[in-house]
Amino acid sequence: MSAAEYARHDALGLAELLQRGELAPQELLETAIAAAQKLNPQLNAIVRPMHEIARARAAAPLSGPFAGVPFLVKDLCQEYAGVPTSYGTRVLKDERYAASEHAEMVQRWLRAGLVVFGRTNTPEFGAKGITEPEAWGPCRNPWNPAHTPGGSSGGSAAAVAAGIVPVAGANDGGGSIRLPAAHCGLFGLKPGRGRTPQGPRYVERMHGAVIDHVLTRSVRDSAAMLDATHGPEHGALFHVAPPERPYIDEVGRDPGRLKIGFTARSPIGTAVDPEAVQAVRDAAKLLESLGHHVEEAEPQIDGPQLGKDFITMWFATCAANMDDVRRGTGCRESDFELDTRAMAGFGRALRANLYVEGYLRWNEYARQLGDFHRRHDLFLTPSLALPPARIGEIRTPDWQQRALRILLALGLEGLLLKSDIVDQMVHENLKWVPFTQLANLTGVPAMSVPTHWTAAGLPLGVQFVAAPGGEGLLLRLAAQIEQAQPWAQRRPAIHLANS
Structure with a gap:
């Protein structure tokens, strides 16, 4: 498979090629490894290659909706048995601290057939909205390597945006899926509290504010990945009702006429860049053109x-x-x-x-957010208050x-x-990221959608916040926006198809 052909497909597209026997998992993995070896020196997105582990897995029988598709996991939680998880800190880089078992989320990704061939860069303990750890060095944004890809899932975002993989593992405790998605022109869905597993060591982190999922180029990949991973785990402290239908069935389903409240005002009173304001106003116009009712409104929250x-x-x-x-x-x-x-x-x-x-x-x-959702289906804000730093x-x-x-x-x-x-x-x-923490503390699903690029050519996504259980609604709307204003054909400066 050529690099250009590989880069054209999302994860489900690659899985379809494998299922039809048009290429073997080993061939696809070598294409992904070659892509990483070519682009990672410019990005520093992958900090721990796992090539031999991946080659052994690709040679074995695989099953699941993503059987044979190359994948990267974040080096924060998402433990892989036998491999160190550094959490972005120098201390845990040592091989002595290799994980003794897979994280439950990783186990579910493996059951879906994914082939993990590396771990991605993250700030120390995921504690910043940028990815510049002293342990591994800064990760760079494929749209402009002088800028950050955001954090804390910055390495995963950079790898997906550059075409190294179509999807990669991420997690979000204050915006760490949505923020790098906004920085890198990707789709980033943060599921609601308890929707995906956190164990086995901790079944809930930060009282449920932290959740694991993925970063993707396509909406349908995010939906299918959620189908593969959602559901309670052994020892879970919090259970949520299962979805009405498979999440993949939400993609292409009519969202109906939604009532959406929006604001570009920072909730902490800090400055919001005119580009971020324009991103929201342009999104509001697009939503109106799609038949939705959009008005300025926000939850009454301190x-x-x-x-x-x-x-x-x-x-x-x-x-x-x-x-x-x-x-x-x-x-x-x-x-x-x-x-x-x-x-x-x-x-x-x-x-x-x-x-x-x-x-x-x-x-x-x-x-208070629930009161807002009694009057509005969704809440629209900038994902970032300022363009990527x-x-x-x-x-x-x-x-x-x-x-x-x-x-x-x-x-x-x-x-x-x-x-x-x-x-x-x-x-x-x-001040850079004042909009995303609301969804974490309230436990509701939210997403960043890549609808805007600045005059300097940097992505600047917008955020939608739903009510509890609203993942399906978010996916329906995201797919509608994706069809009306496609983003997947946009390529950053550092991209496999350009090499």
Whole structure:
């Protein structure tokens, strides 16, 4: 198979070729490996190749809807037995820390017939909306390698956008599927809480705010992958009703005339770039042309407080992750990145009652979003407040790094929390990405759709947020938009078809 032909197909298209016997899984895998070897030096999307493991699997009998299709998993959770999962940190790169078993999500991907041949770049503990870990180096956006592909699933997004694979594993605890999709011109669906598995080690992360799925070029690949992976797992704390019909059957199904509320206003009061505003307004016009009712409206939610509650949970989770790795490896705190140590320090300094108070407000946000969904089928926003940043642009300034080192050395994180530092950190951490956390804290499904490119040629997607159980509705609308304004034929500067 030629590189150009490989790059033309989505995952279901490749699976159809394999099912018809037009090529063998081994041949397809070698095409994908060659694509990775050609493009990855420019992108740094794949940080741990698994070629021999993949070759052995491709040579064995395979079954499932994606039997023989090459695939990449994210190097954050999504453990593969016998292979280290680094979580973007130097400490866990060591072969001694190879996973003893597959993650449940990986097990389901394997049952679907996928052939995993590598793990993708991610920031340390997935704690940033960019993918520039010190452990592996920055991942680059195929549309312009001077810019970030977003995070934390940046490596997966870059690999899919460049044509190395048609689909790759991702997860989303604050936007980490939707944000890299928006950065890289891809479709990114975040399923609702409990829709896909998280185990076996943890059956729920961040009280259900984290969910695993994929990044894709086509809507139908995302739907078919969700069909292959959704459903409860052993020990699940939370169960959701099964879908009314297979998700793949939603693709091409008429969504009906929807009532959609939209805003381009940042929920935390930060600036929104005119390109992001235009992306939403253009999407609203497209939706109207498709027969939907679109109006300016948004949930009545205290956005700054929601941002603060999200950051509180994020920092506390970072502290727990770091402490877990230290217990398991005996490493030192200095083995982690400074920004990670600072986040963990603030997380440890938080009082338990404040943590619980913030978590209890999640229910308030869910009720307020539920009130909005009584009047509107979907909520439309920018996916990003600002166009994709340049590599290093969101780096912590040197003077702040010096201050953080002093604070951490003196143990003054608790005193700092009594000031307005958390409010400042909410603004600094979320000003690029203030729109996506709502869906995580409320547990509802949401998606980023690639409808807009900036004047500089960078993607800038828009986000749709649905009510609980709304994955099918999102897929119906996404497929309608995909047909009306196709995006798959657009190719970034670094793409297999261009090589």
